[in-house]
Amino acid sequence: MRCLFLSLVALVCLPLLAVGQDASEGRKKETGAKRSMSLADFEGLAFQHNPTLARATARIQAAKGRQFQAGRYPNPVIGYHATEVGNRGTSGQQGGFVSQRFITAGKLKLDQEIASKAIDEAHFLFHGQEQRVLSDVRIRFYETLVAQRRVELTKELARIGDELVQATEKLLQGRLGTDNDLLQAEIRADESRILLDNARNEHQEAWRRLLAVVGKPRLKMVAVSGDLVGKIPKLDWDACYETVLSSNPQLNAAQARVDRASVVIRRARREPIPNVDFIVSMRHNNITGSDNANVQLGIPLPVFDRNKGNISAAEAEWIAAKKDAERIELHIQDHLATAYRRYANARQQVERYGTRMVPRAKKSLALVTGGYEKGQVQYLTLLTAQQTYLQVNMSYLESLREFRTSMALINAQLFSGSLK
Numbered sequence: 381m382r383c384l385f386l387s388l389v390a391l392v393c394l395p396l397l398a399v400g401q402d403a404s405e406g407r408k409k410e411t412g413a414k415r416s417m418s419l420a421d422f423e424g425l426a427f428q429h430n431p432t433l434a435r436a437t438a439r440i441q442a443a444k445g446r447q448f449q450a451g452r453y454p455n456p457v458i459g460y461h462a463t464e465v466g467n468r469g470t471s472g473q474q475g476g477f478v479s480q481r482f483i484t485a486g487k488l489k490l491d492q493e494i495a496s497k498a499i500d501e502a503h504f505l506f507h508g509q510e511q512r513v514l515s516d517v518r519i520r521f522y523e524t525l526v527a528q529r530r531v532e533l534t535k536e537l538a539r540i541g542d543e544l545v546q547a548t549e550k551l552l553q554g555r556l557g558t559d560n561d562l563l564q565a566e567i568r569a570d571e572s573r574i575l576l577d578n579a580r581n582e583h584q585e586a587w588r589r590l591l592a593v594v595g596k597p598r599l600k601m602v603a604v605s606g607d608l609v610g611k612i613p614k615l616d617w618d619a620c621y622e623t624v625l626s627s628n629p630q631l632n633a634a635q636a637r638v639d640r641a642s643v644v645i646r647r648a649r650r651e652p653i654p655n656v657d658f659i660v661s662m663r664h665n666n667i668t669g670s671d672n673a674n675v676q677l678g679i680p681l682p683v684f685d686r687n688k689g690n691i692s693a694a695e696a697e698w699i700a701a702k703k704d705a706e707r708i709e710l711h712i713q714d715h716l717a718t719a720y721r722r723y724a725n726a727r728q729q730v731e732r733y734g735t736r737m738v739p740r741a742k743k744s745l746a747l748v749t750g751g752y753e754k755g756q757v758q759y760l761t762l763l764t765a766q767q768t769y770l771q772v773n774m775s776y777l778e779s780l781r782e783f784r785t786s787m788a789l790i791n792a793q794l795f796s797g798s799l800k
Contacts, residue, residue: 416605419521422594426517429595432798433513436506443502447495451488456480461661468667475663475672485653490646497640501633508629508795513593515792516799520590522784525604526777527583533777534576537770541569548759561759568763593798608780612730615790617720624716624793631712634705641698648694651687654679712794719789726783733776741769 427433457479464472548565552558584601591597625631659676748765751757789796 416603418605419518422517422521422590423514425596425599426513426594427510430513430593430798431595432509433506436502436509440499440502440506443495443499447492447499450491450495453483453488454481461663463663464667470666472667473663473665473672475661477659477661477674479657479659482656482658484655485650487647487650487653487655490643490650494640494643494647497636497643501636501640504629504633504636508633509798511629511792511795512798515788515796516593517590518788518792519785519796520586520593521604521606522608522781522788524583524586524590525606525608526781527579527586528604529608529777530774531576531579531583533770533773534572534579538569538572538576540766541565541572544763545569558759564760564763568767608777608784609730609734612727612783613787614727615720615723620716620720620723620790621713623790624712625709628712628793630708630793630795631705634701634708638698638701638705641694641701645691645694645698648687648691651690652682652685654682715794716790719786719794722782723786723790726779726786729779730776730783733772733779737772738776741765741772745769 459477459479461475461477462472545562545565548562552562587601588597591599657676657678659674659678661674661676663672663674664670665672745765745768748757748762751761
């Protein structure tokens with residue numbers, strides 16, 4: 381009996397010690413894969429295949445096209461000109477003309493400057509989208525890694541449950557156990573199978589969500605390899621605040637909109653300055669046989685429309701853009717407060733689980749198992765110790781997932797939701 385229960389303890393303890401280690405051969409057999417993929421592999425795939433990055437790049441190109449177009453002069457107009465047709469039985473005066481509108485007061489330059497601010501905004505939005513993609517890949521990678529480890533834990537739990545049923549049957553045959561012990565062992569074994577099935581379904585879900593953000597939804601499932609524990613950095617609020625707000629693409633894009641609104645005001649104020657329409661025409665006078673040239677110059681008089689409404693609207697838009705930039709900064713700080721709380725909670729939980737609770741649960745299980753061998757401990761006490769050990773390890777995994785998620789958000793300046 382001693383050998384039997386020592387083997388059961390080994391079945392419980394040894395697999396659960398692999399929470400912070402790389403993917404094992406058992407995982408490779410579980411997924412049927414020939415290799416594993418790291419976080420860097422998924423990041424590389426995302427930069428190649430995530431459609432939102434291509435869309436953001438296309439928006440930059442569209443903004444550049446609008447800037448180019450904003451600096452173009454109006455096309456000249458050419459036409460046919462005839463007057464006094466039929467006079468004295470002749471075809472009158474026949475000829476052609478060319479007209480050109482000249483844009484004054486540097487309006488085209490201002491139009492290009494407005495468009496250049498839109499390019500700046502598109503660049504910042506692109507960098508923000510890069511951060512979103514990286515953040516989502518990292519978060520979902522660690523969710524998949526945690527789900528993979530959870531499958532390992534519940535698989536071992538199911539195996540242990542089956543072994544305990546067999547062990548209890550032998551104890552019952554030797555009159556060292558009771559019928560209730562066997563019933564309890566069978567119930568626990570069935571519960572373990574349910575947990576294993578749920579863990580496998582959660583693993584499938586996590587993998588599919590990872591592939592969605594990567595942009596390769598039909599990629600065959602493989603094991604993911606990574607270190608969940610690693611170094612546990614200690615960040616204070618000031619450091620996180622600096623990380624999130626320093627050169628934040630969302631704030632930079634908002635400032636670009638403020639700058640654009642400022643140029644729009646200048647452009648609106650230049651609008652009343654008249655443009656110049658210049659027309660040159662050449663005609664042959666069939667009555668006199670002479671050739672004539674006409675030159676015409678025209679400008680609109682800003683008497684009724686001095687663009688005051690558009691100037692007032694542009695000034696209001698500038699105020700709105702400026703206040704929106706302030707709102708975004710406050711929103712980021714509000715979001716950061718939540719992310720930092722999640723980070724701080726997860727960090728202390730990871731440290732406490734890893735250094736205190738998991739080792740103590742392991743030691744408790746070993747003590748209870750030894751007492752059970754000697755007939756000093758009831759079977760239910762052994763099951764309770766095993767359940768506690770598993771629950772502690774599951775909670776440890778969840779804390780690691782929360783820690784990695786909050787760290788990914790802070791490092792990505794709180795950007796996430798790349799597919800929204």
